[in-house]
Amino acid sequence: MCSTCGGTGYYRLDVEFGHPQFGRVIRCECKAREDVERLNRLSGLTATERRIKLEDIDTDGLVATAAMVIACQRFINNPRGIVTIYGGPGNGKTMALQACINAMLDKGVEAVYITAFDLLSYIREAFTQDRATRLLNVNDENAYMRLRRFERIPVLAIDELDKVKVTDWVLEQLTDLIDRRYRKAEDGQGGTLIAMNDDVDSQPSWIASRLKRYTVIHNEDGDMRPSLSQYEMNL
Numbered sequence: 001m002c003s004t005c006g007g008t009g010y011y012r013l014d015v016e017f018g019h020p021q022f023g024r025v026i027r028c029e030c031k032a033r034e035d036v037e038r039l040n041r042l043s044g045l046t047a048t049e050r051r052i053k054l055e056d057i058d059t060d061g062l063v064a065t066a067a068m069v070i071a072c073q074r075f076i077n078n079p080r081g082i083v084t085i086y087g088g089p090g091n092g093k094t095m096a097l098q099a100c101i102n103a104m105l106d107k108g109v110e111a112v113y114i115t116a117f118d119l120l121s122y123i124r125e126a127f128t129q130d131r132a133t134r135l136l137n138v139n140d141e142n143a144y145m146r147l148r149r150f151e152r153i154p155v156l157a158i159d160e161l162d163k164v165k166v167t168d169w170v171l172e173q174l175t176d177l178i179d180r181r182y183r184k185a186e187d188g189q190g191g192t193l194i195a196m197n198d199d200v201d202s203q204p205s206w207i208a209s210r211l212k213r214y215t216v217i218h219n220e221d222g223d224m225r226p227s228l229s230q231y232e233m234n235l
C-alpha cells in the first residue's frame with residue numbers, strides 16, 4: 001500500500017485555506033507510474049518503436065521529408081485537426097507517426113498508433129452482418145469497445161490507410177471512424193494523423209474531401225530505407 005495516497009491514487013496537500021494549492025487534488029506518483037505503463041500498453045507501439053523521435057528521421061537534403069517533420073512538430077505542439085501524409089514507401093512516414101504518438105505519450109496524453117490493417121481486423125472482429133437484414137450486430141464486445149476507444153482517444157495515428165482493400169460495410173465502418181475523428185477535429189477536441197502511399201484523392205471522395213480540409217503533406221522524397229536500417233543497427 002502506498003504511504004502517500006493510501007492506494008487511492010490521489011491526495012490533497014496539507015495547506016491552509018487561501019493557499020494557492022488548497023483543496024487541489026494531486027495525482028500520486030505511484031499511480032502516475034501506472035498511468036505511464038497503461039499508456040505504453042495502449043499505444044500500439046513496440047518497445048523499440050516507443051523510442052522513435054522526430055529527430056531520428058533523416059532530413060538531410062530531403063526537402064519534402066523536412067516539411068513532413070515540421071508539420072509533425074506543429075502537430076505535437078498543438079495536437080488538433082488532421083494531418084495526412086502521403087508518398088512512396090520508406091520515406092519516414094511511419095517513423096513520423098510513431099514519433100508523434102511517442103511525444104504525446106511522453107506528455108501523458110492518451111495516444112494510439114495503429115495500421116489500417118489492424119483497424120479493419122478489429123472492425124471485422126467487432127461486427128457480424130445479418131445476411132437477411134444486412135444490419136450489423138456487435139459480435140465481440142472487446143473488439144467493439146476497442147473501436148469506440150479509437151473514436152474517443154485524444155490522438156490517433158492510422159498508418160497505411162491505402163494498404164487495405166475494403167468493401168461495403170467495412171468501408172462504412174472506416175468512414176464512420178474517420179467521420180468521428182473529423183468531427184472531433186472540428187470541435188478542436190483531438191488530433192488524427194494518417195499516412196498512406198497513394199495520393200489522398202485515391203481514397204473514396206467522401207474521406208478525401210474531409211482529409212483535404214486539414215493539412216495534407218506530400219512526401220515525394222525517395223526511399224530512405226538504407227538509413228533506416230542504419231538507425232536500427234545503432235539502437
Ligand SMILES: [Zn+2]
Nearest residue numbers: 002005028030
Ligand atoms: Zn500513491
